[in-house]
Amino acid sequence: MTPEYLSWGLAGLFFMTFLAATLIPLASEAVFITYLVLGYDPIAVIFVATAGNSGGSILNYFIGRLGNPRWIKVFGSSEIKLASFRERIGRYGHWTGLLFWLPIIGDPLTLAMGFFRTRVVPSFLVITGVKLLRYVVLWLIWVYFS
Incomplete structure (x- = not known):
């Protein structure tokens, strides 16, 4: 049985990778590779x-x-934990986005960056750059192994 989103073409890829970046547990890497294989x-x-x-x-x-x-x-979080997290996000600011590629913690970091009000434009540039780099690396791995 073929997933419905594949019949949507590249719009399906956009939709699934968009959802995967939210807190919905989806693997955008698997969707990405599927489109390459197709x-x-x-x-x-x-x-x-x-x-x-x-x-x-x-x-x-x-x-x-x-x-x-x-x-x-x-x-249920304490003020101490909040202050510690605020200090870490404050120290690294939009550069925290370099960790977005990590499974499990990457997506919540985007929430934290917004919550602690990192600068918008640099944050968006880091987000997009890291996402682009991840997909280029995945593509290179796919080319190497296919």
Whole structure:
């Protein structure tokens, strides 16, 4: 049985990589490789996946900006933990985005960057650059092994 999103062409790739960058547990790498295996143009796949995944991360960033530090107490976090995290994000700012490629913690980091109000434009540039680099590396690995 073929997943429905594959029948949507590159729009399906955009949609799935967008969702994968949110807190929905999806593997954009698997979707990316699937489109390469199906014979789609690698350059188009790289750029569409980058746009979709960056868009999802930017959505996370803005959701984070809506947050209020007082809400952290509702989730059971202490002021000490909050201050520690604020200090780390504050120290590295938008460069925290260099960790977006990491599974599990990458997507919540975009929320944290928005929550702690890192600068918007540099954050978006780092988000997009890291996402692009990840897909280029995945493509190179796929080329090497195929």
